[in-house]
């Protein structure tokens with residue numbers, strides 16, 4: 001009689017959904033309704049965006065916050081504001097969402113991929129150093145899954161080589177490095193409020209910075225190249241309309257009030273899982289530690305070790321978990337440099353191949369490939385909002401797979 005659901009056994013969870021997403025209530029309805037009735041839906045007649053920018057910046061211990069209509073446009077704004085220009089090289093990891101790299105491409109700059117650390121899946125400072133050239137202008141630190149990158153090492157490197165440091169904190173609201181909230185630890189940092197994110201208004205993004213000039217350039221970039229003190233139809237830079245509407249601003253104000261409680265809940269649940277995984281061979285959580293003091297858990301990231309499962313690949317394990325009713329996910333399975341846009345060299349232009357960039361076909365970053373294809377398993381933030389009973393089921397499913405691994409060898 002098979003035990004595992006993938007081989008016909010009884011699943012751990014049947015008809016028992018994890019918490020739904022997004023979470024909303026009267027507060028969102030009230031603020032949206034008032035905003036609709038006010039007729040002030042967008043710039044310059046807006047109420048919520050400036051207030052949210054101040055509050056979100058203060059929460060992350062930053063001086064300035066500038067909203068954008070997506071995390072991607074916010075990344076473009078941040079890179080542009082710190083001075084990234086066409087032809088400049090920007091070093092970034094390839095274990096990330098495409099937007100980290102496309103923001104660089106869309107500015108006409110050149111993404112240069114460095115490898116990640118084996119244990120954290122974050123940029124490896126030594127690898128970054130090996131890719132420096134006279135054209136390198138900036139480094140992008142991606143706080144993957146909501147856990148902070150080693151900002152001490154990257155800041156030190158950027159100071160030594162006079163490079164700009166931009167944080168892609170799109171997944172890391174409220175995360176900390178050595179008790180300091182991420183976002184303004186470098187020259188600028190970016191968060192996303194797209195619908196899957198831990199804090200959402202459907203779409204949206206924000207840049208945080210402590211530098212007034214950088215903040216002003218961000219505002220200019222998001223506001224059609226205008227300068228605050230100049231007439232409306234004078235445009236001084238190549239910006240666009242990347243502003244967020246005040247309907248999103250209303251949602252963000254309401255969602256932001258919910259955030260601390262949700263942030264705490266995900267972390268409490270992570271502690272339960274951390275404890276359990278210390279007894280389940282083959283799965284190692286990438287968790288909070290001494291320096292990454294607070295993790296935001298956009299996803300709970302596990303390193304899977306196939307050696308302890310007789311070579312069974314991670315995709316089979318994920319399939320087995322899903323059959324048990326656990327929403328496990330393989331995460332990024334293609335290093336960004338292997339995405340068709342990079343292999344084809346068709347940057348920014350439809351169909352036309354531009355060969356002045358580097359040849360991405362020859363790149364091989366071993367730790368990145370390993371994270372994508374062998375080790376990375378994600379458990380989503382919505383699951384992390386469950387109760388103790390939900391976490392018990394998650395643990396039970398992993399233990400069940402551990403104990404009955406031999407069945408996986410024979411299932412198709």
Ligand SMILES: Cc1ncc(COP(=O)(O)O)c(C=O)c1O
Nearest residue numbers: 070071072097099100170192194
């Ligand atoms: C790491 C990372 N960077 C950038 C983005 C881009 O954000 P958005 O989808 O809001 O443009 C996302 C999310 O989608 C992301 O996960």
